[in-house]
Amino acid sequence: MAKKADLLEKAKELNLDVTEKNTVADIENAIANATETNSNNEVEEPQEPTVAKAGKRSAKAKKEAEELAAKEARKEAKADSAESLVIKKNPTRSRLERAGKKYREVAKLVNKEQEYSIKDALELVIKTSPVKFDATVELHINLNVDPRQADQNIRDNLVLPSGTGKTVRVAVFAEEDDAKVAKSAGADIAGNEELLKQVDKGMIDFDILIATPAMMPKLGKYARTLGPKGLMPNPKSGTVTTDVAKAVQQAKAGRVEYRVDSTGIVHLGVGKISFGTDKLLANAQAVFTSVKNNKPNSIKGSYVKAITISSTMGPGIKVQVTEL
Numbered sequence: 001m002a003k004k005a006d007l008l009e010k011a012k013e014l015n016l017d018v019t020e021k022n023t024v025a026d027i028e029n030a031i032a033n034a035t036e037t038n039s040n041n042e043v044e045e046p047q048e049p050t051v052a053k054a055g056k057r058s059a060k061a062k063k064e065a066e067e068l069a070a071k072e073a074r075k076e077a078k079a080d081s082a083e084s085l086v087i088k089k090n091p092t093r094s095r096l097e098r099a100g101k102k103y104r105e106v107a108k109l110v111n112k113e114q115e116y117s118i119k120d121a122l123e124l125v126i127k128t129s130p131v132k133f134d135a136t137v138e139l140h141i142n143l144n145v146d147p148r149q150a151d152q153n154i155r156d157n158l159v160l161p162s163g164t165g166k167t168v169r170v171a172v173f174a175e176e177d178d179a180k181v182a183k184s185a186g187a188d189i190a191g192n193e194e195l196l197k198q199v200d201k202g203m204i205d206f207d208i209l210i211a212t213p214a215m216m217p218k219l220g221k222y223a224r225t226l227g228p229k230g231l232m233p234n235p236k237s238g239t240v241t242t243d244v245a246k247a248v249q250q251a252k253a254g255r256v257e258y259r260v261d262s263t264g265i266v267h268l269g270v271g272k273i274s275f276g277t278d279k280l281l282a283n284a285q286a287v288f289t290s291v292k293n294n295k296p297n298s299i300k301g302s303y304v305k306a307i308t309i310s311s312t313m314g315p316g317i318k319v320q321v322t323e324l
Contacts, residue, residue, distance in 0.1 A: 102130040107315045115318045118288075121309050122280045126273055128314050134165070134272045135312035137280055139287060141266040141324065142305040151296045154266065155259040157237050158290045162279035163254030165272035170251045171195060171206035173215050173233075178244050182210070185245040186252050192218075199225060206231070208255075210239045210247045258287070264305075266291060273311055284309075288324045 014034045022030075096107060106128040116124065122137070129135045145152040171189035172182035179190035189195060189206055192215065198205070199222055209226065211219060211233040219226070219233065226232040233239040237257045241247045258268045270283040295303050307319035 100130070103313070103315065106130050110315050110317055112318075115320045118284055118309075118319055118323045119277065119281055121317045121319045122277050122284065124317050125280075125309055125311050125314065126277065128317070129273050129311040131311075131313050134274045135314065136165075136269045137271050137273060137275075138310050138312070139266075139268050139270050139284060140308045140310075140316075141268075141287075141291060142307070143260060143264050143266065143291070144299060144302055144305050145260060145264045145296065147260050147262055147264055149296075149298070151298055153260065154291070154294050154296075155236060155257075156290050156294050157255060157257040158286060159250050160254040160256055160270065161282040161286055162271055162275055164256060164269065165275060168208060168251055169206045170208050170210065170248050172244050172248065173209060173211040173219065174244055175212070175215070178212055182244045182248050185248040187244075187248045196222070204229065204231065208239065208251045209233055210241065210244055210251065212242055212244065213240055216240060258290075292324055 010031055014031065016030045016034055096104060099107070109128055110124060125137055143154060145154060147153045169188045170182075170186070172179060172187045173192060173195050174182060174190065175192060179192065182190040187210075196218065204226075209231045216233065223232055235241075238247060238250065238255065256268060258266050260266055268287060270287060271280045275283075292303075302321075304321045304324050307321055307324060308316045309319055310316045
């Protein structure tokens with residue numbers, strides 16, 4: 001009876017519909033069924049995911065993924081905060097405002113909208129030179145040519161009537177007799193094999209190199225050394241000639257060479273500020289005459305787009321295109 005009383009007590013705790021009329025076996029079966037049902041209805045505790053040794057499920061990969069997600073979150077937060085900020089930028093200053101004090105002062109003398117006659121432009125160039133040294137007067141002529149076309153690749157050389165204002169060191173590569181003639185004409189260096197030995201050693205103590213046609217084959221292997229420096233003799237520039245005396249005299253007198261750049265502009269120095277207006281005018285007109293005489297026949301319409309003149313580090317001054 002004690003066992004049946006205990007079973008009834010347990011069945012009561014489980015809310016089972018049993019009484020003393022049921023047998024001990026019935027009560028035990030009812031308790032057993034209730035216990036099994038409760039165990040099936042229990043929620044299983046979540047198990048920790050398995051961690052692989054390598055691959056996307058490895059601990060290292062998961063850590064990297066978490067770090068990447070955190071980084072992206074920080075970026076988004078930073079972008080949001082940047083949008084909310086009002087950024088105050090300084091206005092862009094013009095080129096004139098960024099220039100030096102002396103340049104700004106002399107630039108006020110130039111009317112950017114006006115085109116001057118060449119004489120007035122040269123007088124203004126002298127007034128607007130902002131440097132203490134004897135600046136070079138630079139002439140820039142924008143031509144309506146296509147340098148890729150052989151007949152429009154404007155190139156010439158001339159002797160400036162008033163010279164260049166520079167001390168030019170002239171070297172002559174010629175046979176012994178011509179070398180003596182060159183020396184007497186004023187060449188600084190003249191010779192043949194000795195001159196090549198100096199070039200081999202990298203001793204290039206000259207600004208212009210003149211050579212006779214017979215000696216040009218020996219200079220072929222030095223083209224990579226002399227060419228980039230603009231020192232390789234060329235018949236078009238008058239530095240390959242049989243009359244070495246005349247070539248030396250012209251080089252000393254102020255012979256210059258010009259050639260349009262890839263954009264069709266001729267850049268050339270026509271003297272120094274110390275020359276004064278008259279000498280600079282003579283040089284500029286000589287350049288204009290040379291450029292005009294080299295006008296290609298294939299050019300139809302206007303030949304000159306624009307002319308600008310300036311001193312070294314000075315403001316540009318527009319020149320009337322009708323001057324050329």
